[in-house]
Amino acid sequence: MIKIAVIPGDGIGKEVVAEGLKVLRKIEELSNVKFDFQEYPFGAEHYLKTGETLPDWALEEFRHFDAIYFGAIGDPRVKPGILEHGILLKLRFSLDLYVNLRPVKLYHPKLTPLKGKEKIDMVFIRENTEGLYAGAGGFLRKGTPHEVAIQEMINTRFGVERTIRFAFEYAKTKGRKKVTLVDKANVLTYAHDLWQRVFKEVASEYQEIETDHYYVDAMAMKMIRSPEIFEVVVTPNMFGDILTDLGAEIVGGLGLAASGNINPRGVSMFEPVHGSAPDIAGKGIANPLAAILTAALMLEHLGLDREASLVEKAVAKTIEENKVTPDLGGELKTSEVGNEVVKNLEVL
Amino acid sequence: MIKIAVIPGDGIGKEVVAEGLKVLRKIEELSNVKFDFQEYPFGAEHYLKTGETLPDWALEEFRHFDAIYFGAIGDPRVKPGILEHGILLKLRFSLDLYVNLRPVKLYHPKLTPLKGKEKIDMVFIRENTEGLYAGAGGFLRKGTPHEVAIQEMINTRFGVERTIRFAFEYAKTKGRKKVTLVDKANVLTYAHDLWQRVFKEVASEYQEIETDHYYVDAMAMKMIRSPEIFEVVVTPNMFGDILTDLGAEIVGGLGLAASGNINPRGVSMFEPVHGSAPDIAGKGIANPLAAILTAALMLEHLGLDREASLVEKAVAKTIEENKVTPDLGGELKTSEVGNEVVKNLEVL
Ligand SMILES: CC(C)[C@H](C(=O)O)[C@@H](O)C(=O)O
Ligand SMILES: CC(C)[C@H](C(=O)O)[C@@H](O)C(=O)O
Numbered sequence: 001m002i003k004i005a006v007i008p009g010d011g012i013g014k015e016v017v018a019e020g021l022k023v024l025r026k027i028e029e030l031s032n033v034k035f036d037f038q039e040y041p042f043g044a045e046h047y048l049k050t051g052e053t054l055p056d057w058a059l060e061e062f063r064h065f066d067a068i069y070f071g072a073i074g075d076p077r078v079k080p081g082i083l084e085h086g087i088l089l090k091l092r093f094s095l096d097l098y099v100n101l102r103p104v105k106l107y108h109p110k111l112t113p114l115k116g117k118e119k120i121d122m123v124f125i126r127e128n129t130e131g132l133y134a135g136a137g138g139f140l141r142k143g144t145p146h147e148v149a150i151q152e153m154i155n156t157r158f159g160v161e162r163t164i165r166f167a168f169e170y171a172k173t174k175g176r177k178k179v180t181l182v183d184k185a186n187v188l189t190y191a192h193d194l195w196q197r198v199f200k201e202v203a204s205e206y207q208e209i210e211t212d213h214y215y216v217d218a219m220a221m222k223m224i225r226s227p228e229i230f231e232v233v234v235t236p237n238m239f240g241d242i243l244t245d246l247g248a249e250i251v252g253g254l255g256l257a258a259s260g261n262i263n264p265r266g267v268s269m270f271e272p273v274h275g276s277a278p279d280i281a282g283k284g285i286a287n288p289l290a291a292i293l294t295a296a297l298m299l300e301h302l303g304l305d306r307e308a309s310l311v312e313k314a315v316a317k318t319i320e321e322n323k324v325t326p327d328l329g330g331e332l333k334t335s336e337v338g339n340e341v342v343k344n345l346e347v348l
Numbered sequence: 349m350i351k352i353a354v355i356p357g358d359g360i361g362k363e364v365v366a367e368g369l370k371v372l373r374k375i376e377e378l379s380n381v382k383f384d385f386q387e388y389p390f391g392a393e394h395y396l397k398t399g400e401t402l403p404d405w406a407l408e409e410f411r412h413f414d415a416i417y418f419g420a421i422g423d424p425r426v427k428p429g430i431l432e433h434g435i436l437l438k439l440r441f442s443l444d445l446y447v448n449l450r451p452v453k454l455y456h457p458k459l460t461p462l463k464g465k466e467k468i469d470m471v472f473i474r475e476n477t478e479g480l481y482a483g484a485g486g487f488l489r490k491g492t493p494h495e496v497a498i499q500e501m502i503n504t505r506f507g508v509e510r511t512i513r514f515a516f517e518y519a520k521t522k523g524r525k526k527v528t529l530v531d532k533a534n535v536l537t538y539a540h541d542l543w544q545r546v547f548k549e550v551a552s553e554y555q556e557i558e559t560d561h562y563y564v565d566a567m568a569m570k571m572i573r574s575p576e577i578f579e580v581v582v583t584p585n586m587f588g589d590i591l592t593d594l595g596a597e598i599v600g601g602l603g604l605a606a607s608g609n610i611n612p613r614g615v616s617m618f619e620p621v622h623g624s625a626p627d628i629a630g631k632g633i634a635n636p637l638a639a640i641l642t643a644a645l646m647l648e649h650l651g652l653d654r655e656a657s658l659v660e661k662a663v664a665k666t667i668e669e670n671k672v673t674p675d676l677g678g679e680l681k682t683s684e685v686g687n688e689v690v691k692n693l694e695v696l
Contacts, residue, residue, distance in 0.1 A: 081534050089535075113572055115461050132501070137538035147505035151539035153480070157495035184586070186429050187437075190485035191499035217593040220568070224461055224597045238532070242590060245565040249572045 002302060003036045005065040005267075009043040010083075011276030012286035012334075013071025019288035019338030020069065020295040023314075026342045027299070027307050038065075042087055044075030044276075053086025059094050062267055067298050070271040071291065076278055091269055092128055097261035098159065099166050100126035100240060102273070103297065104227070104247035107316050111252030111328070114224065120251055122230035123176070125167040126240025128261060130159045131191070133237045155191045155236065160198045166264065167234035168206045178210040179203070182219045182235040182243065195236060219243060223250065248273055255287035255327045258294040260301055270298040284333045287325040289315055292341055314344035350650060351384045353413045353615075357391040358431075359624030360634035360682075361419025367636035367686030368417065368643040371662075374690045375647070375655050386413075390435055392423030392624075401434025407442050410615055415646050418619040419639065424626055439617055440476055445609035446507065447514050448474035448588060450621070451645065452575070452595035455664050459600030459676070462572065468599055470578035471524070473515040474588025476609060478507045479539070481585045503539045503584065508546045514612065515582035516554045526558040527551070530567045530583040530591065543584060567591060571598065596621055603635035603675045606642040608649055618646040632681045635673040637663055640689055662692035 004024075008017040024035055042054050062068055068091070073083045091097065106112055106120040136152040164181075171179050181199045185192035196213075203211045214222060216239045222229070223243065227250055235243060248257035257273035272290035280286055292315055300308035323340040324330030332340070352372075356365040372383055390402050410416055416439070421431045439445065454460055454468035484500040512529075519527050529547045533540035544561075551559045562570060564587045570577070571591065575598055583591060596605035605621035620638035628634055640663055648656035671688040672678030680688070 081537070084534055113463050115463055132532075133535055135537070137501075137536075139538060139542075145505055147542060149503045149538045149542035151501040151536045153485075153499040153501060155497045157493055184480075184589075186432055187481055187586075187589075188485075188499045189429070189483070190487060190497045194487075194495060194497035217589045220590050220594040221597040221601070224572075224594070225601070238535075239590075241532075241535075241565045242568050242587075246568040246572070246594070249569040253569070253573070 001034050001036050002067075003038070003065045004298075005062050005068045006037050006039045007042050007068065007070045008039065009071040009073040009276060010045065010075050011072060011278050011281035012274070013043070013073065013276050015281070015284065015286050015334050016272060016288040016291035017069065017071040019334060019341075020291040022338045023292050023311060023341055023345070024295050026345050027311065030310075030345060031307055033304060033307060043073050044078045044083060047078060047083065047086070048075075053083060054090050059090075062095065065267050066302060068267060068269040069295065069298060070269055072272065072274060072276040074276040074278070089133070092261055095263055095266060095269070096129060097263050097269055098127065098129045099163060099260075099262040099264070100124070100128040100244070101260040101262055101297070102126065102244040102247065103258060104244070104251055106251045107256065108319050111256070111319070112250055114227070114250055117227065117250075120227045122227065122247070123170065123174075123232050124240060124244045124247060125163060125170060125232060125234045126244060127159065127163040127235070127237045128240075129237075130155055131237035153188070153191045153238075155194050157194065157198065160195055161202065164199055164202045164234055166262075167232055168202055168209060171209050171232045172206065176231040178212055178231040180212040180214060180230055180233045182214050182216050182233055182239055184216050184239070186215060192236070199234075216243070220246060223247065245273070252328065255290055255325070256293060257290050258297045260297050262301065268301055270294045270301070284335065285325055286334050287327050288334050288338050289318070289324070292338070310345060310348060311341070313348055314341045317344045317348070349382050349384050350415075351386070351413045352646075353410050353416045354385050354387045355390050355416065355418045356387065357419040357421040357624060358393065358423050359420060359626050359629035360622070361391070361421065361624050363629070363632065363634050363682050364620060364636040364639035365417065365419040367682060367689075368639040370686045371640050371659060371689055371693070372643055374693050375659065378658075378693060379655055381652060381655060391421050392426045392431060395426060395431065395434070396423075401431060402438050407438075410443065413615050414650060416615060416617040417643065417646060418617055420620065420622060420624040422624040422626070437481070440609055443611055443614060443617065444477060445611050445617055446475065446477045447511060447608075447610040447612070448472070448476040448592070449608040449610050449645070450474065450592040450595065451606060452592070452599055454599045455604065456667050459604070459667070460598055462575070462598055465575065465598075468575045470575065470595070471518065471522075471580050472588060472592045472595060473511060473518060473580060473582045474592060475507065475511040475583070475585045476588075477585075478503055479585035501536070501539045501586075503542050505542065505546065508543055509550065512547055512550045512582055514610075515580055516550055516557060519557050519580045520554060524579040526560055526579045528560040528562060528578055528581045530562050530564050530581055530587055532564050532587070534563060540584070547582070564591070568594060571595065593621070600676065603638055603673070604641060605638050606645045608645050610649065616649055618642045618649070632683065633673055634682050635675050636682050636686050637666070637672070640686070658693060658696060659689070661696055662689045665692045665696070
């Protein structure tokens with residue numbers, strides 16, 4: 001029995017998670033995997049009613065699950081920052097989800113906004129619990145003409161090494177041949193000097209894996225010009241935030257972007273990258289494929305590779321047949337797309 | 349007489365600056381502007397011979413020029429970082445070139461790697477002398493398993509305000525209707541909180557100019573999906589570094605990217621964004637259009653709007669007629685492209 005904590009959250013989060021669960025239940029039928037889903041109410045609604053974002057007792061409960069399946073949080077009635085810090089970042093930091101895993105895979109050439117690209121298939125390993133996200137910093141003379149505002153990018157050998165090691169292990173396990181480091185060591189001569197030294201050391205333990213390096217500005221260009229050359233990319237937290245969203249866009253946008261927040265020795269959290277999209281919530285037109293691909297990523301993480309790849313194939317077929325929501329040029333509703341994926345699972 | 353210090357630098361820097369100067373001499377012929385060019389030898393060659401990157405006496409001399417026209421620096425024989433810090437960043441910091449101005453303009457639809465985009469025309473105002481570029485930070489327990497490496501993002505009211513003010517003044521002067529702020533204030537709750545507060549204050553003085561805001565990750569996506577919606581974008585140093593290169597790529601790559609490092613009350617420095625490209629140096633195939641458009645940007649900065657726009661038009665015509673180097677799909681040599689631009693100047 002695989003125990004999964006489900007946090008649908010706000011807006012379209014609820015709608016797309018419902019489709020993800022539909023697909024996972026179909027997987028139960030088609031295999032001998034059994035899931036035990038337990039739903040949690042956290043999000044804007046709960047916060048507005050109770051003042052509570054994510055209580056510590058819930059974090060304790062989560063530790064006893066095999067995974068967390070997350071929808072989206074955010075609501076115009078809640079001040080920006082509160083839910084991000086109180087729920088999303090709190091999950092990352094409290095459960096030490098130190099890798100943000102983001103596949104950037106082109107499921108069909110029609111989906112990319114780039115001319116002449118047919119194959120894009122890379123995976124980002126973003127450091128997820130330090131760097132500029134440490135939350136350290138402060139103000140001096142706040143509100144005066146002489147104000148100074150400081151934000152600290154803090155990296156540790158411990159945090160950098162485990163992330164880079166994860167990237168090489170991932171490449172090795174998945175049969176990928178190259179790991180690319182992206183940093184800005186020519187300017188960030190402290191924090192990213194550490195990244196460069198550790199990368200070199202860890203790489204030397206993986207002789208069979210090729211390595212490569214780009215400064216972040218050159219990487220942003222290269223991802224547009226030649227995205228096909230990348231396999232596994234490892235990068236600090238803030239650069240990962242930017243580059244993974246850029247990556248999502250070049251393979252079709254947030255409607256397809258899945259992510260995992262991983263602690264290899266604890267419970268991990270899986271989340272479609274799109275937000276709660278209040279403008280389209282409740283209309284039944286949200287694209288559920290990101291949530292469904294996120295479910296596939298979770299299956300893969302749980303060691304259910306065959307089931308994960310089945311879901312991926314069912315999604316690819318759904319896209320191929322244009323059985324998609326309007327954002328991808330189709331005419332289907334959220335739940336109809338979910339039904340199509342389920343139908344494709346049956347015939348595959 | 350307009351006094352211009354010329355630093356051709358290394359590799360293709362020399363080759364493309366020669367074409368830029370060719371165009372500027374033609375401008376002299378076609379107008380009553382007169383230039384006095386004085387060349388400086390700084391770059392890798394000079395460093396390897398003398399150990400000198402950019403001496404203080406040269407910085408003092410530069411202050412008496414109307415502008416600096418820069419090629420490119422970098423050479424495989426010099427350790428990465430030395431020339432960037434010793435020349436490029438030294439120029440920015442010593443001459444207080446606090447705005448990095450980067451137009452992102454699509455000269456012809458065939459140049460963009462994006463499907464279906466015809467018109468892209470935005471200008472980036474990147475803060476250029478603080479943030480993560482302050483050079484502040486350090487190591488604790490360097491080289492041990494307990495190492496901590498810290499880089500400080502330092503922003504000041506003074507530095508942020510003058511940059512944002514420059515953006516609004518630029519929009520006003522150039523008849524652009526919208527200024528977009530890009531930051532990551534939801535995570536960088538100190539440094540970018542300052543950006544948000546100052547942006548709001550300065551914006552209130554420019555009621556006629558619309559404002560807009562994106563988090564940096566969303567901006568990276570939006571620049572691919574809808575680059576046509578942006579007019580003037582203002583952003584901190586490191587994000588500007590990444591987004592302007594992304595911007596260059598969506599309008600045809602570094603072969604066309606011009607930049608200005610601006611001190612509105614002092615001497616400013618103009619530089620094509622591409623590096624010294626040692627791999628193609630000396631072959632006469634480097635694309636000189638970035639250097640020529642950089643010369644146009646310099647003319648505009650010097651108040652020679654008519655001449656600047658003439659050069660821009662001559663470049664656009666050269667591209668239209670496909671009289672370009674191989675990187676843009678043409679068959680011409682560096683100097684032939686320069687000659688074409690000069691020829692177009694004559695007929696325009
Ligand atoms: C919502 C925000 C705090 C978050 C981040 O910056 O990490 C998001 O952009 C992401 O990538 O998951
Ligand atoms: C060479 C490097 C230090 C520089 C920067 O990071 O600013 C470059 O990328 C640029 O954008 O001019």
